[in-house]
Amino acid sequence: MTAKIIDGKLFAENLRGAITGHVARLKSEHGITPGLAVVIVGEDPASQVYVSNKAKQTAEVGMNSFKHELPADTSEADLLALVEKLNAHPAVHGILVQLPLPGHIDTTKVIETIDPAKDVDCFTPANVGKVQIGLPGPVSCTPLGCLMLLRDHFAGDLTGKHAVILGRSNLVGKPMAQLLLRDNCTVTVAHSNTQNLADVVRQADIVVAAVGRPEMVRGDWLKPGAVVIDVGINRVPAPEKGEGKTKLVGDVAYAEAAEVASAITPVPGGVGPMTIACLLANTITTASLINGLVPPSDLTA
Numbered sequence: 001m002t003a004k005i006i007d008g009k010l011f012a013e014n015l016r017g018a019i020t021g022h023v024a025r026l027k028s029e030h031g032i033t034p035g036l037a038v039v040i041v042g043e044d045p046a047s048q049v050y051v052s053n054k055a056k057q058t059a060e061v062g063m064n065s066f067k068h069e070l071p072a073d074t075s076e077a078d079l080l081a082l083v084e085k086l087n088a089h090p091a092v093h094g095i096l097v098q099l100p101l102p103g104h105i106d107t108t109k110v111i112e113t114i115d116p117a118k119d120v121d122c123f124t125p126a127n128v129g130k131v132q133i134g135l136p137g138p139v140s141c142t143p144l145g146c147l148m149l150l151r152d153h154f155a156g157d158l159t160g161k162h163a164v165i166l167g168r169s170n171l172v173g174k175p176m177a178q179l180l181l182r183d184n185c186t187v188t189v190a191h192s193n194t195q196n197l198a199d200v201v202r203q204a205d206i207v208v209a210a211v212g213r214p215e216m217v218r219g220d221w222l223k224p225g226a227v228v229i230d231v232g233i234n235r236v237p238a239p240e241k242g243e244g245k246t247k248l249v250g251d252v253a254y255a256e257a258a259e260v261a262s263a264i265t266p267v268p269g270g271v272g273p274m275t276i277a278c279l280l281a282n283t284i285t286t287a288s289l290i291n292g293l294v295p296p297s298d299l300t301a
């Protein structure tokens with residue numbers, strides 16, 4: 001079997017097209033221009049690329065983009081003060097603090113300072129709880145992106161599929177489990193202490209790999225015909241490209257997996273672009289809710 005490639009880059013492009021339409025409607029029918037503030041602390045090169053892409057795509061869909069770049073030695077108090085300022089700013093409907101933060105800053109404290117109404121990452125306890133009980137609001141960007149790709153692949157019906165999620169992070173594994181449960185999957189969350197991991201993965205109709213370990217999931221771990229969503233983005237040496245060169249690989253050994261799976265997301269070009277598109281979708285959701293409007297159903301779970 002050679003797997004169908006699930007093209008997250010193309011899906012994200014189309015989603016941004018839909019978002020552009022929603023922004024235009026919010027402006028023309030309600031006089032609202034959604035605004036997204038992104039905050040980065042320090043000079044981590046990957047984070048800088050992600051934040052620049054977020055700001056650029058925010059402006060491209062017609063939203064107001066507010067970018068705050070703070071030096072690596074910014075104090076926790078100064079970062080909290082900025083978050084409070086953005087909480088109170090009427091033109092800001094979404095706040096995102098890029099992770100990871102430098103070690104001297106308490107990430108939990110920062111997240112808990114974000115007004116849940118503007119929490120477009122869906123990291124605050126209030127919003128995590130809302131996802132769990134199915135209340136309207138933003139949904140964690142990467143899991144939402146994975147869900148959209150899966151719903152598209154299965155024509156909207158995931159009922160009865162056995163989904164095995166590798167990884168139990170707050171960012172991906174846990175919210176992914178909640179969303180797949182909502183869509184009537186049988187969900188197994190596997191992690192570093194799971195026994196016989198390959199045998200567990202082999203039971204899955206859907207595999208979501210989010211462990212941050214390059215090419216850990218091998219082709220012979222998969223049930224023939226499984227659908228594989230690879231959340232991993234790992235930069236590894238690529239001597240075949242020349243001395244000192246690197247390349248991106250996922251958590252799944254792509255070439256092997258593509259021989260066994262029926263469909264698979266590539267890295268790059270799979271889940272990554274969906275993360276940013278879903279951030280924009282969440283900003284429409286929060287801008288709508290803040291203004292007493294029902295968020296568009298095509299942009300959320």
Ligand SMILES: Nc1nc2c(c(=O)[nH]1)N[C@@H](CN(C=O)c1ccc(C(=O)N[C@@H](CCC(=O)O)C(=O)O)cc1)CN2
Nearest residue numbers: 050097098099100121141268269270271272273275276
């Ligand atoms: N506050 C947050 N911080 C972080 C999040 C997040 O959702 N919220 N997620 C990750 C990083 N991330 C977004 O911030 C992100 C990662 C990767 C991509 C992406 O498009 N990747 C490309 C490859 C890019 C490359 O060449 O390096 C792809 O997979 O095709 C987008 C966003 C951690 N922090």
